[in-house]
Amino acid sequence: xxxxxxxxxxxxxxxxxxxxxxxxxxxxxxxxxxxxxxxxxxxxxxxxxxxxxxxxxxxxxxxxxxxxxxxxxxxxxxxxxxxxxxxxxxxxxxxxxxxxxxxxxxxxxxxxxxxxxxxxxxxxxxxxxxxxxxxxxxxxxxxxxxxxxxxxxxxxxxxxxxxxxxxxxxxxxxxxxxxxxxxxxxxxxxxxxxxxxxxxxxxxxxxxxxxxxxxxxxxxxxxxxxxxxxxxxxxxxxxxxxxxxxxxxxxxxxxxxxxxxxxxxxxxxxxxxxxxxxxxxxxxxxxxxxxxxxxxxxxxxxxxxxxxxxxxxxxxxxxxxxxxxxxxxxxxxxxxxxxxxxxxxxxxxxxxxxxxxxxxxxxxxxxxxxxxxxxxxxxxxxxxxxxxxxxxxxxxxxxxxxxxxxxxxxxxxxxxxxxxxxxxxxxxxxxxxxxxxxxxxxxxxxxxxxxxxxxx
Amino acid sequence: xxxxxxxxxxxxxxxxxxxxxxxxxxxxxxxxxxxxxxxxxxxxxxxxxxxxxxxxxxxxxxxxxxxxxxxxxxxxxxxxxxxxxxxxxxxxxxxxxxxxxxxxxxxxxxxxxxxxxxxxxxxxxxxxxxxxxxxxxxxxxxxxxxxxxxxxxxxxxxxxxxxxxxxxxxxxxxxxxxxxxxxxxxxxxxxxxxxxxxxxxxxxxxxxxxxxxxxxxxxxxxxxxxxxxxxxxxxxxxxxxxxxxxxxxxxxxxxxxxxxxxxxxxxxxxxxxxxxxxxxxxxxxxxxxxxxxxxxxxxxxxxxxxxxxxxxxxxxxxxxxxxxxxxxxxxxxxxxxxxxxxxxxxxxxxxxxxxxxxxxxxxxxxxxxxxxxxxxxxxxxxxxxxxxxxxxxxxxxxxxxxxxxxxxxxxxxxxxxxxxxxxxxxxxxxxxxxxxxxxxxxxxxxxxxxxxxxxx
Numbered sequence: 038x039x040x041x042x043x044x045x046x047x048x049x050x051x052x053x054x055x056x057x058x059x060x061x062x063x064x065x066x067x068x069x070x071x072x073x074x075x076x077x078x079x080x081x082x083x084x085x086x087x088x089x090x091x092x093x094x095x096x097x098x099x100x101x102x103x104x105x106x107x108x109x110x111x112x113x114x115x116x117x118x119x120x121x122x123x124x125x126x127x128x129x130x131x132x133x134x135x136x137x138x139x140x141x142x143x144x145x146x147x148x149x150x151x152x153x154x155x156x157x158x159x160x161x162x163x164x165x166x167x168x169x170x171x172x173x174x175x176x177x178x179x180x181x182x183x184x185x186x187x188x189x190x191x192x193x194x195x196x197x198x199x200x201x202x203x204x205x206x207x208x209x210x211x212x213x214x215x216x217x218x219x220x221x222x223x224x225x226x227x228x229x230x231x232x233x234x235x236x237x238x239x240x241x242x243x244x245x246x247x248x249x250x251x252x253x254x255x256x257x258x259x260x261x262x263x264x265x266x267x268x269x270x271x272x273x274x275x276x277x278x279x280x281x282x283x284x285x286x287x288x289x290x291x292x293x294x295x296x297x298x299x300x301x302x303x304x305x306x307x308x309x310x311x312x313x314x315x316x317x318x319x320x321x322x323x324x325x326x327x328x329x330x331x332x333x334x335x336x337x338x339x340x341x342x343x344x345x346x347x348x349x350x351x352x353x354x355x356x357x358x359x360x361x362x363x364x365x366x367x368x369x370x371x372x373x374x375x376x377x378x379x380x381x382x383x384x385x386x387x388x389x390x391x392x393x394x395x396x397x398x399x400x401x402x403x404x405x406x407x408x409x410x411x412x413x414x415x416x417x418x419x420x421x422x423x424x425x426x427x428x429x430x431x432x433x434x435x436x437x438x439x440x441x442x443x444x445x446x447x448x449x450x451x452x453x454x455x456x457x458x459x460x461x462x463x464x465x466x467x468x469x470x471x472x473x474x475x476x477x478x479x480x481x482x483x484x485x486x487x488x489x490x491x492x493x
Numbered sequence: 494x495x496x497x498x499x500x501x502x503x504x505x506x507x508x509x510x511x512x513x514x515x516x517x518x519x520x521x522x523x524x525x526x527x528x529x530x531x532x533x534x535x536x537x538x539x540x541x542x543x544x545x546x547x548x549x550x551x552x553x554x555x556x557x558x559x560x561x562x563x564x565x566x567x568x569x570x571x572x573x574x575x576x577x578x579x580x581x582x583x584x585x586x587x588x589x590x591x592x593x594x595x596x597x598x599x600x601x602x603x604x605x606x607x608x609x610x611x612x613x614x615x616x617x618x619x620x621x622x623x624x625x626x627x628x629x630x631x632x633x634x635x636x637x638x639x640x641x642x643x644x645x646x647x648x649x650x651x652x653x654x655x656x657x658x659x660x661x662x663x664x665x666x667x668x669x670x671x672x673x674x675x676x677x678x679x680x681x682x683x684x685x686x687x688x689x690x691x692x693x694x695x696x697x698x699x700x701x702x703x704x705x706x707x708x709x710x711x712x713x714x715x716x717x718x719x720x721x722x723x724x725x726x727x728x729x730x731x732x733x734x735x736x737x738x739x740x741x742x743x744x745x746x747x748x749x750x751x752x753x754x755x756x757x758x759x760x761x762x763x764x765x766x767x768x769x770x771x772x773x774x775x776x777x778x779x780x781x782x783x784x785x786x787x788x789x790x791x792x793x794x795x796x797x798x799x800x801x802x803x804x805x806x807x808x809x810x811x812x813x814x815x816x817x818x819x820x821x822x823x824x825x826x827x828x829x830x831x832x833x834x835x836x837x838x839x840x841x842x843x844x845x846x847x848x849x850x851x852x853x854x855x856x857x858x859x860x861x862x863x864x865x866x867x868x869x870x871x872x873x874x875x876x877x878x879x880x881x882x883x884x885x886x887x888x889x890x891x892x893x894x895x896x897x898x899x900x901x902x903x904x905x906x907x908x909x910x911x912x913x914x915x916x917x918x919x920x921x922x923x924x925x926x927x928x929x930x931x932x933x934x935x936x937x938x939x940x941x942x943x944x945x946x947x948x949x
Contacts, residue, residue, distance in 0.1 A: 246770045246771045246772045250770060251893065252792070252820055253891075253894060257786035258766075258775045258777045259776075260772065260774065260776040261794055263817070267723050267726045267798070268727055270723045271726075271727035310714075314703060314704075314706060314711060314715050315702045316701060316703075316716065319714045321713050321714045327713075336712050338717060338720075339717060339723070339812075340801050340808055341801030341803045341808070342719045342722075342799065342815065344798050344799075345818070346796045346818060347816075350857075351820060351857055352797070352818075353692070354796050356797065357771075362802060364708055364807060366712065391772055391775065393773070401806075437707065437709030437710060438809075
């Protein structure tokens with residue numbers, strides 16, 4: 038039977054690539070209101086393709102902005118239900134002048150398909166539709182129950198996701214989620230992802246006087262707001278680059294030996310990395326390797342700092358206000374709201390003499406996400422990948438934030454398995470985004486294999 | 494004889510005020526090129542008044558921009574030569590809408606003459622011309638040799654002063670300078686000024702990576718430029734608010750008991766001061782009073798700091814660059830160039846791991862100025878003031894920078910005595926600048942008395 042879907046995929050390769058190109062020609066840029074109708078067109082387009090792939094139920098779940106394309110194919114009560122997650126919206130393409138071929142005219146060069154969204158996420162998510170189509174054409178139906186959830190706001194921070202998931206709990210219920218938005222470690226190295234970090238974001242505002250002051254008349258006596266905020270900010274980390282906010286690590290899970298071993302198994306090229314970012318030295322929390330820091334240890338980053346005179350030349354001013362922005366990347370079981378409280382408590386406790394400080398919390402807080410190393414659907418994904426590549430599968434994590442993974446987990450009680458073929462060098466969110474056609478093939482094959490492997 | 498000039502001044506009070514109004518109607522704004530001809534008109538106007546006051550020699554010393562109005566009246570080889578310093582240019586008047594009467598239509602209200610330049614420095618400098626006129630009219634000549642040096646670039650930082658003084662050393666030679674640009678401690682409290690601070694200015698630029706980076710991918714390992722500069726900047730001062738740059742205080746003269754006593758004799762209202770600047774607490778170098786810090790102790794001020802994201806909301810960036818600006822206020826015998834070298838050495842020595850730092854020096858460095866407490870011309874000024882007010886004279890200093898005082902001292906070897914009637918609440922450089930007419934009277938009288946007292 039496996040041979041049949043394989044043959045089908047081989048026979049329809051050109052057609053599927055042509056369809057993907059058609060999909061990529063729709064400039065469904067969610068960040069730009071001028072493209073609202075394109076976003077809607079992309080939703081309609083992929084909904085029709087889901088119908089054509091055999092899904093008996095396809096609907097639009099409307100939101101405040103862009104609809105969720107939802108599909109459901111119930112095949113057997115005794116089988117698990119997987120919900121495939123992806124998105125049909127794309128990033129803006131600017132700067133346009135850096136594209137070698139136009140972003141919405143898909144072009145193949147050297148085995149790569151170049152277009153905005155080629156990898157993130159139209160290429161990856163559309164491969165899943167084609168896998169179901171192949172199973173439908175050759176076996177009549179998928180081997181397990183499948184739901185599809187393609188959103189249209191991923192590139193603008195998924196503002197509708199919380200309400201939509203809460204309002205449609207029953208409709209969306211499933212045993213686990215498979216994310217078609219994600220990536221592999223590298224071109225020929227399969228990997229699975231155990232976790233992504235949460236986020237807490239705030240701004241610290243400090244004030245010392247009513248106005249900027251003449252430094253000659255007042256600088257010797259009136260507290261300088263920039264110097265006060267520098268002093269406060271210098272207390273955020275200790276000498277070993279640990280975050281020095283009281284309680285910051287209280288809920289952080291200790292790394293297990295398995296975690297350390299998984300992470301150590303992923304090769305790390307420090308010199309190559311330093312060169313890629315233009316850094317002369319790396320710096321981070323003592324006692325952890327670079328990948329441990331990036332993947333499983335929480336951080337506090339000052340994203341920006343400003344105060345006083347920033348123009349050309351000299352202005353002899355003693356600034357009365359200064360500001361900084363913080364984002365923290367969180368790991369289980371840190372809570373974003375609590376972290377902002379701890380930062381506020383720290384700022385009040387360490388507020389320099391003669392200054393007043395306020396901490397402004399931002400929306401967009403996100404909890405960290407993680408899936409158990411022993412989750413059956415994850416183990417199955419690893420088996421499939423090992424079989425496809427004939428290689429050990431790396432167990433990696435994501436230093437970035439995937440709020441939707443934690444939302445699904447919290448509201449639906451369903452864990453997310455990342456099973457997708459984005460690559461670090463695909464230029465996502467950048468000019469000349471591309472997708473290796475071999476990855477499109479692997480992803481179609483991978484989903485056919487994976488859905489079979491998940492069947493009881 | 495004293496009675497005669499006094500009677501003359503009384504008889505010509507109205508005329509002198511009318512002349513001052515005429516002077517104030519010329520919008521001699523040096524900062525605005527549109528007013529170049531007005532600046533020139535003001536120079537011509539005051540040159541003619543110097544001739545009318547009896548000066549046998551009056552000339553324009555041309556510069557790259559605005560001329561020096563120079564006059565000389567040699568009366569007696571056995572008498573000292575004083576050079577009166579002032580300026581005929583004024584600040585721009587904006588914001589215009591805040592003026593209660595137009596800035597170049599002098600208006601008297603409640604004993605004050607309102608106009609741009611009324612105090613700074615047309616009112617004060619013109620009073621000296623009227624004093625000489627009175628001495629000429631009643632005694633035939635001033636009691637000592639007098640030179641006059643009125644510049645036209647004071648409000649734009651006196652860029653021509655260095656070359657002009659160096660190129661005209663002989664012409665400008667004198668025993669001491671009397672500055673008609675300066676002020677008294679308060680309305681009914683005479684004071685003299687012993688020193689003004691110098692200035693060193695630079696910018697510190699720090700870099701850690703080639704570009705801003707995604708904080709989720711890189712924040713845990715790549716040094717954050719803002720955090721690195723925060724750490725460096727937090728090393729500029731120690732816990733007692735002393736500047737912690739190695740060598741910063743090496744050349745600083747210790748305060749004498751006389752210095753401490755002079756400064757302690759000037760009343761200081763800490764609560765009133767805090768209220769005036771909107772500060773809840775004062776902060777400054779431990780071991781010194783507020784006036785000691787402001788007047789005789791050097792400072793290092795961060796005037797501005799910027800790096801990373803400063804817009805609305807959240808941007809999860811690890812900044813690769815950060816910058817700050819410094820001005821130091823210097824006291825004798827600190828050297829601006831050396832101070833910038835020390836700052837650079839400190840920044841290199843304390844440069845955080847993974848960062849590179851450069852220190853950019855700015856033009857506009859100025860040496861500190863001071864005059865000896867025992868300078869005969871200063872002592873004479875104090876005697877005159879004590880006699881006029883029947884009060885002890887405060888011995889004060891200036892926390893700001895008066896580069897011209899140090900320039901005259903260094904190039905000509907002549908010290909400057911500030912003898913002028915500006916008041917802190919005259920609104921200099923602000924809307925509704927004014928000058929108390931009683932101070933115009935006092936200044937005319939003061940110069941007649943002072944020139945007599947200086948005669949051997």
